[in-house]
Amino acid sequence: MNSRKRAIVLAAGLVLLAAVPPLAALADQPFYLDLVRRVMIFAIAALSLNLILGYGGMISFGHAAYLGVGAYAVGVLAHYGINNGFLQWALAIGASALVALAIGAVSIRTSGVYFIMITLAFTQMLYYLGISIAEYGGDDGMRLAVKSQFPGLIDLNDATAFYYLVLAILVLALFLGQRLVDSRFGMVIRAAKSNEVRTRSIGFSPYPYRLAAFVIAGAVCGLAGALLVNHTAYLTPEFMNWTRSGELMFMVILGGMASIAGPVLGAFALLLVEDALSGWTQHWQLVLGPLLVLSVLFLRRGLAGLLSGNNE
Amino acid sequence: MNFVLLLEQTLNGLQLGVMLFLMAAGLTLVFGIMNLVNLAHGSLYMVGAYLATYFYQATGSYPLGVLLGLAGTMAVGIAVEVIALRTLYEREHLDQVLATFGLILFFNELAAILWGRAAIYTTLPDYLAGHVELFAGLRYPLYRLVIIAVGLAVACLLWFVVARTRLGMLIRAGASNRAMVAALGVNVRLLYTFVFGFGAALAGLAGLMSGPIHVVQPGMGELILIEVFVVIVIGGIGSIRGALAGALIVGMADTLGRAFVRPMLATVLSTTAADTAGPALASMLIYVLMAIVLALKPQGLFPARS
Numbered sequence: 001m002n003s004r005k006r007a008i009v010l011a012a013g014l015v016l017l018a019a020v021p022p023l024a025a026l027a028d029q030p031f032y033l034d035l036v037r038r039v040m041i042f043a044i045a046a047l048s049l050n051l052i053l054g055y056g057g058m059i060s061f062g063h064a065a066y067l068g069v070g071a072y073a074v075g076v077l078a079h080y081g082i083n084n085g086f087l088q089w090a091l092a093i094g095a096s097a098l099v100a101l102a103i104g105a106v107s108i109r110t111s112g113v114y115f116i117m118i119t120l121a122f123t124q125m126l127y128y129l130g131i132s133i134a135e136y137g138g139d140d141g142m143r144l145a146v147k148s149q150f151p152g153l154i155d156l157n158d159a160t161a162f163y164y165l166v167l168a169i170l171v172l173a174l175f176l177g178q179r180l181v182d183s184r185f186g187m188v189i190r191a192a193k194s195n196e197v198r199t200r201s202i203g204f205s206p207y208p209y210r211l212a213a214f215v216i217a218g219a220v221c222g223l224a225g226a227l228l229v230n231h232t233a234y235l236t237p238e239f240m241n242w243t244r245s246g247e248l249m250f251m252v253i254l255g256g257m258a259s260i261a262g263p264v265l266g267a268f269a270l271l272l273v274e275d276a277l278s279g280w281t282q283h284w285q286l287v288l289g290p291l292l293v294l295s296v297l298f299l300r301r302g303l304a305g306l307l308s309g310n311n312e
Numbered sequence: 313m314n315f316v317l318l319l320e321q322t323l324n325g326l327q328l329g330v331m332l333f334l335m336a337a338g339l340t341l342v343f344g345i346m347n348l349v350n351l352a353h354g355s356l357y358m359v360g361a362y363l364a365t366y367f368y369q370a371t372g373s374y375p376l377g378v379l380l381g382l383a384g385t386m387a388v389g390i391a392v393e394v395i396a397l398r399t400l401y402e403r404e405h406l407d408q409v410l411a412t413f414g415l416i417l418f419f420n421e422l423a424a425i426l427w428g429r430a431a432i433y434t435t436l437p438d439y440l441a442g443h444v445e446l447f448a449g450l451r452y453p454l455y456r457l458v459i460i461a462v463g464l465a466v467a468c469l470l471w472f473v474v475a476r477t478r479l480g481m482l483i484r485a486g487a488s489n490r491a492m493v494a495a496l497g498v499n500v501r502l503l504y505t506f507v508f509g510f511g512a513a514l515a516g517l518a519g520l521m522s523g524p525i526h527v528v529q530p531g532m533g534e535l536i537l538i539e540v541f542v543v544i545v546i547g548g549i550g551s552i553r554g555a556l557a558g559a560l561i562v563g564m565a566d567t568l569g570r571a572f573v574r575p576m577l578a579t580v581l582s583t584t585a586a587d588t589a590g591p592a593l594a595s596m597l598i599y600v601l602m603a604i605v606l607a608l609k610p611q612g613l614f615p616a617r618s
Contacts (some may be wrong), residue, residue, distance in 0.1 A: 024344060059406050106603050113349050113405050117541040118606065124538045127598035132592040174506050225393045242538065253410055283425055289418030293396055296411040 003065030009262055010174075017167055021160045033159055040166045040270045041227045044173050046251035053249065055181050056213050057193030061116045062123030063248045064101070066096040066218045068130060068240030070225020075235045076136060078144055085148030088225045097215050097221020099126070104214035108207060123240055130237030141236025148230055156230050164264075166227055170264070171218060177260045180216070183254035189213050190240035254295060256302025265303050316449045327456045329563025330463025335540040336547070336555035337470055338511030341511040344616055345487040346504050348397060349405050351412040353515050353540070354440070354533025355419035358387040360516025361523040361532065362423055365434045368376030374437040381520045382513050389512020390483045392419035393505050401504070416534065431527035459521050466514070467556055474552065483507060488552075539566070542598050546605045548612025557613055562598050569597035 004136040017036065024033040045067055070092035077088045084103045107118040111263045147156040180186050192206035199206055229235045238244070245246050247270065256264025273291070277284035339353045343556065355369045364381025368374055391438065436455055443451040455492075458498060474480035485493045486503055494500045519533070526532065547558025574590030581589070 059409070061409065098512050106606055110606060112544060113343065114606075116405060116409060118602070121538060121545065121599055121602060125596050128595040129592055132595050134588070143604065242534065243417075246410075249406075250410060250413070253406070258486070264590050285417040285421040285422050286425065289414040289416070291420065292408075292414030293411045294419070296407050296414070297399060 006259075006261075013261075014167075014171065017170075018091060018164075023162050025122070025160075030033070030159065031246075034058070035271075035275060037159075037163045037166050038228075039232055039267055040170050040264075040307060041130070041224055041231055042248070042251065043264040043267035044170055044227070045221045045224040046248050046255070046267045047170075047173055047177055047260065048217040048224065049248050050252045050257060050260070050263045051177060051180070051189075051220075052210075052213050052217045053252050055186065055193065056189045056210055057169040058108070058115050058210060058214065059249075060107075060119040060214075060217075061242070061249065062119035062121075063217070063221055064240050064244035065098060065103070065123040065126050066221035067225040067244065068126060068235075068237065069096045069099050069218075070137065071223035071235045071239050072130065072225075073222070074148060074226045074229045075142055075144055075211040078146060078148075079136065079142065083146045085147045085150040088148050089223065092222045092226035093219045094222075096225065100215045100218025101211070101300075104218070108210050108214060109244060116233045120242060122253075123245055127237050127240040127242070130240060137236070139237065141234060141238070144229055144233045144235065147233065160307055169223070169227070174260055175266070181260065183222050185209065185212070207282035210271065250292060254299070254302055256304030258301065259304055262302055269303055317571070319446075320450060320452065321568055323452060323460070324571075325564035325567035327459050327463075327563070328567055329560040330460055330467070331518050331522060331538070332540055332563050333463060333544050333559035334466060334514045334521075335536060336559050337467075337552055338514040339540060340481075340544055340547075340555045342508055342511045342549055343544075345507055346401050348356055348401055349412070349534060350397070351394065351409060351537065352415040352419065353511070354535075355416050356385055356512045356515040356533070357390055357522075358419065358423060358517030358528075358530070358533040359388050359538060360400075361434075361528045362427055362432075363478050363516070364454045364520035365523055365528055366427075366434060368434070374440070378520060381518055385528050386509045386513040387514025389516075390505055390509040392512075393508040397508070398501075398504075401583065404500045406454030419551035421528040424436070424569060427528075429530060431529040434523040436524050459525075460523065462517075466517070470552060539598065542602045544612075545602055546612060546613040549616045550616030551612070554612055554614035554616070560596070561601070562600060565601055566594075569594040573597070 017040070020036050020133045024030055045063065048066075049060065049063045052060055073092040073095045074088045076275055077083075077091060078304065084089070103119065103122045107115055107122070110118060130136070130141075136142055148157070154165055155163050156165070181190070188204050188206070188209045191202075191204070192210060196206060225239065228239065251266035251270050253266065254269050255264065256262035272286065274288060277287055281287070335353065335357060338356075339350060342348050342350050360381055363384040366377075367380040367384070368377025371377060371380070392415065396411065400411055406412075440455050440458060442454050444449050444454050444457060472480075474483060482493065482498055482503055486498070486500060490500055493503075515516050515533075518536075520534075522532075542556040543553060543562045545558075546561060547554025547556070569593075573594040574586055577586035577590050577593070609615075
């Protein structure tokens with residue numbers, strides 16, 4: 001797909017997303033506002049994963065960890081009566097970045113299948129940690145009684161305003177993501193993915209670049225976690241469940257790793273299919289599972305590849 | 313610290329360790345030989361537990377239930393290999409992870425449809441249900457001793473097959489150079505299917521033995537699967553020796569951690585602080601252990617020769 005066609009598709013998609021609240025109001029179906037907002041939050045998370053997975057070649061099977069850390073950062077501050085959104089979201093981003101730094105520092109030393117297993121294991125560790133802290137609800141999680149407060153700026157209880165905030169953050173993430181992968185930094189990440197030996201021989205040590213990308217991805221996903229907990233007004237360790245990490249990976253692969261916007265497409269495809277299937281039968285996973293297997297076997301370049309008529 | 317309690321927990325750790333080994337051996341064999349990351353290995357564990365429970369109830373005979381459960385899991389494993397996984401051997405690990413993730417969703421839901429979402433409790437026949445007095449003051453469940461014995465026996469058998477038989481020779485040769493083995497006239501595809509079915513049977517064995525200790529329910533395989541990953545990472549992937557060492561280390565660390573971290577913290581901290589931090593620390597222990605091993609030896613304790 002050439003860049004002009006791509007820009008048109010992207011713009012059309014954004015106009016469509018911006019039109020969802022008035023359309024949902026017109027049809028008196030607020031459910032769709034809710035659904036699309038949730039999908040966009042996951043799209044931000046998937047987009048951050050794509051930075052390390054698609055561009056960096058780091059197969060992280062633990063990206064849900066940062067959703068959880070971001071959500072807990074908001075939830076824990078709210079638990080102690082601190083509802084200031086700037087503070088909460090800053091902590092969400094900062095804490096996720098720190099956790100990503102710790103996990104990344106250990107796991108990036110390894111590669112291949114070790115990396116997959118280690119990121120998965122560390123996320124599981126955080127999951128068990130969430131379960132074992134009774135103060136923050138343990139297994140059951142806790143309610144977010146008051147959403148993040150941005151006095152004088154925006155009221156997250158207003159569903160439409162919250163929707164447009166999420167959309168704005170998504171667009172910003174898309175824009176910055178594109179700038180990042182086109183930058184010198186992004187070039188090094190991509191070079192290290194395609195050929196580590198050559199990258200070294202032209203004088204770049206991949207480790208610090210990879211670690212930096214890992215931390216950035218974690219931080220962005222932490223922001224998505226802060227959005228998610230405000231969206232659901234509830235948080236549980238399930239945010240960090242390993243199946244969540246798997247879903248995020250699927251969004252990236254389904255959409256296509258080759259572009260910044262691919263994971264957004266993937267998030268919409270996966271979550272809308274999930275929603276449709278679960279409305280149809282309670283055993284929707286019986287259908288979704290084989291669908292996912294088939295998509296891996298036959299959709300080599302993801303939906304973005306399918307759209308551009310290039311599937312090998 | 314009470315000596316009897318320590319011994320009892322050590323035996324529990326050994327029991328968890330051999331269970332993890334049965335899972336890790338199959339996973340590491342399949343990875344080492346076919347270069348396949350199989351997340352659905354946990355599903356085979358679940359299949360084994362369900363099938364053995366079902367057949368035990370249907371036939372009324374425990375040995376028959378075990379045998380049919382093992383054979384059934386092997387059949388399911390072979391079917392999965394032939395239908396879905398065979399095409400994945402040449403693919404990237406990423407594709408393998410995602411496809412087998414899809415399989416997990418499928419199997420969990422299938423189990424929920426066939427047997428319900430509620431946990432099933434399985435019973436033991438009378439001759440396995442009792443306790444054995446190991447020495448004065450320590451009565452240990454017979455069944456757990458049987459698990460330890462079976463696990464160690466399987467470990468010996470596995471070593472014998474891989475190191476001392478013609479089949480094991482083919483397996484080792486297939487792992488190091490597939491094309492050469494095929495050129496020598498060995499049906500590599502059949503060999504792979506056999507290895508996968510064998511790994512499935514090991515997972516099924518672990519699953520059916522865990523049934524009476526834990527509960528049988530959809531999704532039971534994934535919890536142990538992630539612990540098995542820790543085992544493999546610690547031991548070194550592709551190495552059966554590493555799987556055994558890693559399994560025993562993780563089994564011990566996890567069991568002893570859960571039993572003793574809280575009381576040990578209570579000696580230095582207040583009781584409430586120990587009650588809060590103890591379980592959290594205990595549940596994180598094996599992951600911290602994994603991080604330490606990785607920091608020192610990124611390839612695990614016993615890296616496979618390749």
